[in-house]
Amino acid sequence: MRLLLAILLLTLLPLLSAERQTPMVRLWQSEDGLPGNVVRSIVQSADGYLWVATAEGIACFDGVEFDTIEPDGELRRFRFAFWRLFAPEDGSVWVTTFQGGLFRIQDGRLERVVHEAPRPRPPLINQLILDRSGIIHFRRGEEIWKLEKGTTVLVEAPSDELKELFARDHEKQTAGGRAVETGTGWKVSELHTKDGRRWAPDETGRLVIDGEVPVDLPGVASPYVFNELLEDREGNVWVATPVSGLARVRRSRVEPLSISEGPSQPTTFAIMQDRAGTWWIANRRGGVDRWSGDQLEHLNLVTTGYQRPVSTMFEDRDGVLWVASRGGSVFSRREDGTFMQRFGRTQIPSKVRTIQQDGDGVVWFGGEQGLASYDGTAVKEHREDCGLPKCDVTVLVRNGKDLVAATSDGRVFTGGSKGFRMVGDPAPLKHWWISGLLPVASDELWATTLGGGLFLWNGKAWRQFAADDGVPDLRLTCILNDDRGQLWFGSLGGILRASRQELLDRARKQERPLHWLRLDRSDGLPSRECIGGYHPAGWKGHDGRLWFPTGSGVVRVRPDLVEVNKVQPPVYLRSTRINGVQQEEHEGKIEAGPGRSRVEFRFVGLSYSAPEKVTYRARLEGLDDSWRELGSQRVAAYEAVPPGRYTFEVLAVNGDGVWSKQAARVSIHIKPHFWESAWFLLSVAALTIAGTATIAWYVARRRMKQRIQALKIRNARESERTRIARDLHDDLGASLTEISILSALAAEGGDESAMRPALDQLSNKAKAVVGTLDEIVWAVNPREDTLRSLVDYLAAFAREFLDTASIALRTDIPRNVPETPLDATVRHGVFLAAREALNNLVKHSKATQARLAVQLDDSNLEIRIEDNGRGFSQEWEAKGYGVANLRERMKAAGGDCSIASVSGQGVTVILTLPLLAAPSSPT
Structure with missing residues (x-):
C-alpha cells in the first residue's frame, strides 16, 4: 500500500509542481x-x-x-x-x-x-x-x-x-x-x-x-x-x-514579485527573511519594507531628514534587527517596531557594508573603516594589531565559531576576537571586489567577485573559475546553496547555477565537464541585473525558494522546479558564400576558386525555449587548430583562405548548456590558380633544382680552377725561392769568401804595421757579409721551413754571437725537435726577435753569463733568454731597450713576448709562439 502511495505521489508531484508555475x-x-x-x-x-x-x-x-x-x-x-x-x-x-x-x-x-x-x-x-x-x-x-x-x-x-x-x-x-x-x-x-x-x-x-x-x-x-x-x-x-x-x-523558471504585493520601489538592493518568516527589503527609496506575504509596510530609519538607502541588514540571535544606511549610521529595531541609532555619527562603526554575529554573541560590523565589534557595552576596532591591515570590508559570514571577512581589494581573513589571519595568497584574486562568501568546510570556501568570477579556497590555494570554465558572467553579486547539490549565483547578467560537485571536480582536473545554467529575461526575469555591493544580495527562504534583488524588483526561484532543457539542439548550415557568391552543395562538398577566397558560413541551431541564448562554436579544419567560440553569432567568416581542402564544422549549445548531438559540416575545395597548382609548383621546383645544380657545378668547377692556379703560383714561388737561395750561396757567397781569403793573405805580407788595421777591418766586414748572407739564405730556403731548423739555427747563432762577445752561454735545448712545418715568415720573425734579444744582452746587460732554453709542448714553443747582467728599471724600458721591437716582431709572427727584470739581477726574455695558431704563408 505504501509503495502504491509513493508511486502515486511521484506521478502527481510533477503535476502539482506544474500548477504552481x-x-x-x-x-x-x-x-x-x-x-x-x-x-x-x-x-x-x-x-x-x-x-x-x-x-x-x-x-x-x-x-x-x-x-x-x-x-x-x-x-x-x-x-x-x-x-x-x-x-x-x-x-x-x-x-x-x-x-x-x-x-x-x-x-x-x-x-x-x-x-x-x-x-x-x-x-x-x-x-x-x-x-x-x-x-x-x-x-x-x-x-x-x-x-x-x-x-x-x-x-x-x-x-x-x-x-x-x-x-x-x-x-x-x-x-x-x-x-x-x-x-x-x-x-x-x-x-x-x-x-x-x-x-x-x-x-x-x-x-x-x-x-x-x-x-x-x-x-x-x-x-x-x-x-x-x-x-x-x-x-x-x-x-x-x-x-x-x-x-x-x-x-516561467523565475517568479517576479508583483508591485502590488512586493516592494514599494522596484529597484531592490538587499533582502532577508527573519526567523519569524517576515521579509525585509531594502530599496532605493531608503528605509526598509516589511513584507509578510499579505501585507506591505514601509519603515523609515529616521523620522526627519534624508532617508539614506540601506546597505545591509542582519538579525542577531536575540531577534534584534540591525540595519546600516549606506555611508551613514547603524540602527537597531526597538520592540515597538521603530528604529534607533546605536552609535554616534562620528563614532566607529559607521559606513557599514555588512553585519555578522560570532558564537559568543558579539556583533561585528565591516565597512569602509575596517572591522569593529560590539559586545553590548563597548565598541572595539580591529586593526593591524589584530592581524587586519587597513581594508574595506564587503562581506562577513560565520564559519563555525570563526568569522570570515572579505574586502574590496580581494583579500580574505578568518578569525575572531583573538585576532585574524589571511586566507592564502591573495594574488589570484587580483584585487577583485569580493561580493559573497560561502563556507562549506575548512578546506572549501567559495568567494564571488564583481568581475573576476568565482573562486574556491581548497585549503592550500585559491582556484579561479572564469570564462575558460564557461562562467556566463564574471560579475557575480552573491552565492547561495540550495542544499540540493547546486550553487546559485546572482550576477549582472542574470541568475546562474552550477553543480557544486562538478565545480569541485573541475578544480581537480581541468578537463572535467562543467555545466552552467543561466536564467534571464527569457526565463521570466524582469531585469537581467541582480544588484550587487549590498548585503544580503541573495537569500534562501524557509520554504527553500531563492530570492534575488534586481533593478526591477525582487524575484524568486524554486530550485526543485527549475528543469534543464536536455533536448540537444540540432544545428544546420543555412548557406555558404565564397567571395560573396552563394554556393550549392553536391553530396556535402563545395568547389570554388581559383585563388585565395573569402569564405562565409551561415548556420542555425534550433532551440525554441530560448533561441536568443543559443551559442555556437566552429572551426575550419585545415586552417583552424582549435574551435572558435562565436557566442550567439550565426555567421562565421574567414578572409583570404588559401587554396586547399577544408572541412567546416559548427556545433550549437542551448541556453542550458546542452550541446548538439553532432556537428553540421561541409567540405570545401578551393582550387588554386595554375601557378599555385601542384604540377606548376613541382615543375618550378624541378627547374629550380636543375638550375641550382648547374650553378653549383659551375661554381665548383671555377673554384677548382682557382685552386689549381693558386697551386701553380705557389710552386713557381717556391721554385724561385730555391733558385735565389742557390744563386746567393753559390755565386755571392763564394765571391765574398774569396775576398775574405785574399784580404787575409794580403795582411800577411808587406808592411805589417801599416796594412794590418785595414786588412783586419776588411776581413771582419767580409765575415759579417757572409753571416748576413747565410741568414738570408736560411730565411728564404723552403727546406728550412721547420721547427727543428729554427731551433738549430738559433742555437748556432747564439753560440757564435756570444762567443765573439766573450759571454759564456749555457743552452738547454731538447734533443729531438720535431720536423713540424713552420711558415718562413713566422720562422724568420721569431729568429729576428731572438737575435734582437741577444743583441740587447750584449750591448746593455754587461753580463758575463747567458742561458738559452727551448721548451716544446703539443701547441706552444717557448724560447727563454736569460743573463746575469745589471738588469733595467721601468724607466729604462720606457726609453727603449728593444722591448717594443721584440713585441712587434713576435706579434707579427703570431706570438707574444714577455720581459722580466729586477735591477741588478739580470733580464729574462720569454718568446712564446702558438704552433697551431701560426698564420699560413700568403699566396
Missing part, C-alpha cells in the same frame, strides 16, 4: 517577420524546424527568423488559402488549402501535388500519413488517396491496416491541439502535453491549463480565439491565433 508567453506578429497575423496551422518537422501557415503564406521559423516559402514557377501568380500543415516521419512537409489542394514544400519552394476543386465548399484534406512502406496517403473528405511515383491514386479498397493508421492519426490530432471533424461538426482544439497537462478553452473560450491556470497573450484581450495548439520537442506550447499572430507559452 506561471506560464510565460511571447508573441510574434507581422512586424517580427511573420507573413501575416492570421495563423491557421503550425507543425514541427522531423529535422526540428517549426512551420507556420498563415493567410499570407508559409514560413519556416528557426526561433529568430521567419523564412518565407514561395510557390514554384507559374504558381506565383495565384493566391492560395492555406489551411493545414502536415509533417510525417520521413522529414517532408505538406500543406493543404481551403480549396482542397495539396502542396509539398521542397527545397524552399511550394510544389503542387493535388489541384484545388473548382466548386464551393470542396472536401478538404484533413489527414496525411506515411504508411509502413514509406508511401504517403491522405484523406480527402471520405476518400483515401495515395501518392505513387509522383501521381495521386485513389485507394478503392483501403486495408484494415491503413484504416487503423488513419484512426490513430485522428486520435493523435484530437489530443495534439488540432480541431478535428466529428459527426456533429468540428471539435475545438485541445492539447494534452507530455507532462500530463490539458490545454483547452474553458466555458468562456479562454485558454486555460488543467482548467485553472489561464494563458493570457500580451496585449490581447481575453478570451481570444485560437486555431491550433502544438507542443514542440522541448515542451513549449505554440498557439496559432486567427488575429494576433503566433504565441509561444513556456513555464
Whole structure:
C-alpha cells in the first residue's frame, strides 16, 4: 500500500509542481517577420524546424527568423488559402488549402501535388500519413488517396491496416491541439502535453491549463480565439491565433514579485527573511519594507531628514534587527517596531557594508573603516594589531565559531576576537571586489567577485573559475546553496547555477565537464541585473525558494522546479558564400576558386525555449587548430583562405548548456590558380633544382680552377725561392769568401804595421757579409721551413754571437725537435726577435753569463733568454731597450713576448709562439 502511495505521489508531484508555475508567453506578429497575423496551422518537422501557415503564406521559423516559402514557377501568380500543415516521419512537409489542394514544400519552394476543386465548399484534406512502406496517403473528405511515383491514386479498397493508421492519426490530432471533424461538426482544439497537462478553452473560450491556470497573450484581450495548439520537442506550447499572430507559452523558471504585493520601489538592493518568516527589503527609496506575504509596510530609519538607502541588514540571535544606511549610521529595531541609532555619527562603526554575529554573541560590523565589534557595552576596532591591515570590508559570514571577512581589494581573513589571519595568497584574486562568501568546510570556501568570477579556497590555494570554465558572467553579486547539490549565483547578467560537485571536480582536473545554467529575461526575469555591493544580495527562504534583488524588483526561484532543457539542439548550415557568391552543395562538398577566397558560413541551431541564448562554436579544419567560440553569432567568416581542402564544422549549445548531438559540416575545395597548382609548383621546383645544380657545378668547377692556379703560383714561388737561395750561396757567397781569403793573405805580407788595421777591418766586414748572407739564405730556403731548423739555427747563432762577445752561454735545448712545418715568415720573425734579444744582452746587460732554453709542448714553443747582467728599471724600458721591437716582431709572427727584470739581477726574455695558431704563408 505504501509503495502504491509513493508511486502515486511521484506521478502527481510533477503535476502539482506544474500548477504552481506561471506560464510565460511571447508573441510574434507581422512586424517580427511573420507573413501575416492570421495563423491557421503550425507543425514541427522531423529535422526540428517549426512551420507556420498563415493567410499570407508559409514560413519556416528557426526561433529568430521567419523564412518565407514561395510557390514554384507559374504558381506565383495565384493566391492560395492555406489551411493545414502536415509533417510525417520521413522529414517532408505538406500543406493543404481551403480549396482542397495539396502542396509539398521542397527545397524552399511550394510544389503542387493535388489541384484545388473548382466548386464551393470542396472536401478538404484533413489527414496525411506515411504508411509502413514509406508511401504517403491522405484523406480527402471520405476518400483515401495515395501518392505513387509522383501521381495521386485513389485507394478503392483501403486495408484494415491503413484504416487503423488513419484512426490513430485522428486520435493523435484530437489530443495534439488540432480541431478535428466529428459527426456533429468540428471539435475545438485541445492539447494534452507530455507532462500530463490539458490545454483547452474553458466555458468562456479562454485558454486555460488543467482548467485553472489561464494563458493570457500580451496585449490581447481575453478570451481570444485560437486555431491550433502544438507542443514542440522541448515542451513549449505554440498557439496559432486567427488575429494576433503566433504565441509561444513556456513555464516561467523565475517568479517576479508583483508591485502590488512586493516592494514599494522596484529597484531592490538587499533582502532577508527573519526567523519569524517576515521579509525585509531594502530599496532605493531608503528605509526598509516589511513584507509578510499579505501585507506591505514601509519603515523609515529616521523620522526627519534624508532617508539614506540601506546597505545591509542582519538579525542577531536575540531577534534584534540591525540595519546600516549606506555611508551613514547603524540602527537597531526597538520592540515597538521603530528604529534607533546605536552609535554616534562620528563614532566607529559607521559606513557599514555588512553585519555578522560570532558564537559568543558579539556583533561585528565591516565597512569602509575596517572591522569593529560590539559586545553590548563597548565598541572595539580591529586593526593591524589584530592581524587586519587597513581594508574595506564587503562581506562577513560565520564559519563555525570563526568569522570570515572579505574586502574590496580581494583579500580574505578568518578569525575572531583573538585576532585574524589571511586566507592564502591573495594574488589570484587580483584585487577583485569580493561580493559573497560561502563556507562549506575548512578546506572549501567559495568567494564571488564583481568581475573576476568565482573562486574556491581548497585549503592550500585559491582556484579561479572564469570564462575558460564557461562562467556566463564574471560579475557575480552573491552565492547561495540550495542544499540540493547546486550553487546559485546572482550576477549582472542574470541568475546562474552550477553543480557544486562538478565545480569541485573541475578544480581537480581541468578537463572535467562543467555545466552552467543561466536564467534571464527569457526565463521570466524582469531585469537581467541582480544588484550587487549590498548585503544580503541573495537569500534562501524557509520554504527553500531563492530570492534575488534586481533593478526591477525582487524575484524568486524554486530550485526543485527549475528543469534543464536536455533536448540537444540540432544545428544546420543555412548557406555558404565564397567571395560573396552563394554556393550549392553536391553530396556535402563545395568547389570554388581559383585563388585565395573569402569564405562565409551561415548556420542555425534550433532551440525554441530560448533561441536568443543559443551559442555556437566552429572551426575550419585545415586552417583552424582549435574551435572558435562565436557566442550567439550565426555567421562565421574567414578572409583570404588559401587554396586547399577544408572541412567546416559548427556545433550549437542551448541556453542550458546542452550541446548538439553532432556537428553540421561541409567540405570545401578551393582550387588554386595554375601557378599555385601542384604540377606548376613541382615543375618550378624541378627547374629550380636543375638550375641550382648547374650553378653549383659551375661554381665548383671555377673554384677548382682557382685552386689549381693558386697551386701553380705557389710552386713557381717556391721554385724561385730555391733558385735565389742557390744563386746567393753559390755565386755571392763564394765571391765574398774569396775576398775574405785574399784580404787575409794580403795582411800577411808587406808592411805589417801599416796594412794590418785595414786588412783586419776588411776581413771582419767580409765575415759579417757572409753571416748576413747565410741568414738570408736560411730565411728564404723552403727546406728550412721547420721547427727543428729554427731551433738549430738559433742555437748556432747564439753560440757564435756570444762567443765573439766573450759571454759564456749555457743552452738547454731538447734533443729531438720535431720536423713540424713552420711558415718562413713566422720562422724568420721569431729568429729576428731572438737575435734582437741577444743583441740587447750584449750591448746593455754587461753580463758575463747567458742561458738559452727551448721548451716544446703539443701547441706552444717557448724560447727563454736569460743573463746575469745589471738588469733595467721601468724607466729604462720606457726609453727603449728593444722591448717594443721584440713585441712587434713576435706579434707579427703570431706570438707574444714577455720581459722580466729586477735591477741588478739580470733580464729574462720569454718568446712564446702558438704552433697551431701560426698564420699560413700568403699566396
